[in-house]
Amino acid sequence: MRTVIGLVLLGALVGTGCSVARQGPAGPPSIVIGAGQEPDNLNPILGYAPDGAAKIFDGLLDRDAKLKLTPGLAVELPETSADGLTWTAKLRQGVKFSDGAPLSAQDVAFTYKSVLDPKVNSTIASRYDALADVQATDDSTVVFKLKYPYAPFDQTLTLGIVPRKAFDGVDINAAPFNTAPIGTGPYTVNQWRKGDRMVLKANETHWDTKPNIKTVTFVYITDDNARATRMASGEFDATVLPPRLAQTYRDKAGYKIVQNPSADYRGLGIPSELPFTKDPNVRVAINTGINRQAMIDTVLAGAGKPAATPISPYLAEWYDPAAKFDFDPQKAGAILDLAGWVIGSDGKRAKDGQPARLPILYPAEDSLRKDLALAVGSDLAKLGIDAPVEATTFELMLQRQKETAAIWGGGDPYDPDTAAYTLLHSRYSGQSGYVNMTLYKNSQVDTALDEARKNLDRAARKQAYKDFQKAFVADPGWAFLVFLDHTYVMRDKWTGLEEQVEPHDHGMVHAVWWNIEHWSPK
Known part of the structure; x- marks a missing residue:
């Protein structure tokens, strides 16, 4: 009901003279963005913007519009030893942090060592499992030593670099830096009112780019419909919206809809230890009985692709x-019958007195996940599975991961290792946080993922990922549903926008404004 009300209200606002926000007095170019996600902190060590586009920081490497790795703080792409165990990066000369202090290789080594420090609560430490050590051999040379050859290690070098002196005698987990950072990036943090907004100012001393947009204000609104309403009222210059809300702006004067492809999946995480779903055949039946194309056509208004794995x-x-997984409810029902989950007189399945029940959770303020959860619940109900849908929080979704399914999201377009390894490898089963949330274990999947990350031969990696995908669809730990196209509504007043295939994270960092430092007013 909330989505319907939001659409009606949004249509009324757009249709009653709010097509373009009023212009104030002329001044330095600025932009106000309605963002759906607020960062927990702004410290790359703790996990802020590990894939680049950080606005406040630069990494050793960057990515262009085609996702090709390019030099950032490193003057060129790193050199790799023949055995793949040593990576050497040379820094640019003359780069300074926003407080005027010079960047050095010691800052780079400190950043990466801190991520690995067990006393630091870094959410991205698992990305650097292969890293044994990092040393600054002089002021402009950084050497990374790996425990084993890790083919996509260069993809991890987009992490923002912090100044080591800012943490002298300070607990990284609680440092003032985490909310008032110092970086080398094209913007600096002018103000952060948590739960409300963040204001960025152009870094006029940036080593590479002098942004034309001098002020960027991110306003944090987690509720999709509230964000849509405030966009329609003229408060924002741009915002991210679910596809059906964004379509309200189709052909509206002064606005444009931007639809970017992504590797961002939404999927039903199926608990592997629940009595009903511990049988792989049941999980195959669930995947076979879900109509993914119907979700794309209706919930996503055509803005997406069907998913079966995280690749x-x-x-x-x-x-x-x-x-x-081809949609075939009759086949799904037959698989459930053979697994012993048969339909009773009440139209619901059971086995040895145990009901076929799979509660589905979703985060309450995410209307897209709500609609997907309802669609999945409806499809499963048609198979005779009791699948009640419940709104909750991410924290409770994690707490109840052994007993309920949940609509999760993730994924990136950089390398299949970062998309799949921590999500599905059994070594992460039972660990805290957003790794292997379904407690999935499959030895064939483990073997393929291990081979793919350690083998430097590209053809061998390709075969390993083919083996992984084959093993996973035979024993799925999830019902991956769709890969989204991210949709945005913008006032049509900027140049410099470039399409980029986006990762899951599209709050402050990636999104259509991934290269906002290169935008200009029309």
Whole structure:
């Protein structure tokens, strides 16, 4: 009901003279963005913007519009030893942090060592499992030593670099830096009112870019409909919206809809230890009985692709189109029958007196996940599965991961290792946080994922990922549903926008404004 009300209200606002926000007095170019996500902190060590586009920080490497790695703080792409165990990066000369202090290799080494420090509560430490040590051999040279060859290690070098002196005698987990950072990026933090907004100011001394947009204000609104309403009232210059809300702006004067492809999946995490779903055949039946194309056509208004594994079609070299689940409810029912879950007189399935029950959770303020949860629940109900849908929080979704399914999201278009390894490898089963939330274990999947990350031969990696996808669809730990196209509504007043295949994270960092430092007013 909330989505319907939001659509009606949004249509009324857009249709009653609010097509373009009023202009104030002329001044330095600025932009106000309605963001759906607020960062927990602004410290790269703790996990802020590990894939680049950090606005406040630069990494050793950056990515262009085609996701090709390019030099950032490193003067060129790093050199790699023949055995893949040593990576050497040379820094640019003359780069300074926003407080005027010079960047050095010691800052780089400190950043990466801190991520690995067990006393630091870094949410991205698992990304650096292969890293044994990092040393500054002089002021402009950084050497990374790996425990084993890790083919996509260069993809991890987009992490923002922090000044080591800012943490002298300070607990990194509680440092003032975490909310008032110092970086080398094209913007600095002018103000952060948690739960409300963050104001960024152009860094006029940036080593590479002098942004034309001098002030960027991110206003944090987690509720989709509230964000849509405030966009319609003229408060924002741009915002991210679910596809059906964004379509309200189609052909509206002064606005444009931007639809960017992504490797961002939404999926039903199926608990592997629940009595009903511990049988792989049941999980195959659930996947077979879900109508993904109907979700794309209705919930996503056509803005997406069906998913079967976390490897996106945009990871074209690694994606196996044969790894899929064709929608076939009759086949799904037959699989459940053979597994002993038969329909009773009440139309619901049970086995040895145990009901076929799978509660589905979703985060309350996310209307898209709500609609997907309801669609999944409806499909499962048609199979005779009791699948009640419940709104909750991410924290409770994690707490109840052994007993309920949940609509999760994730994924990136950089390398299949970062999309799949921590999500599905059994070594992460039972660990805290957003790793292997379904407690999934499959030895064939483990073997394929291990081979793919450690083998430096590209053809061998490709075969390993094909093996992984084949093993996963035979024993799925999830029902991956869709890969989203991220949709945005913007006032049509900026140049410099470039399409980029986006990762899951599209709050402050990636999104359509991933390169906002290169935008200009029309």
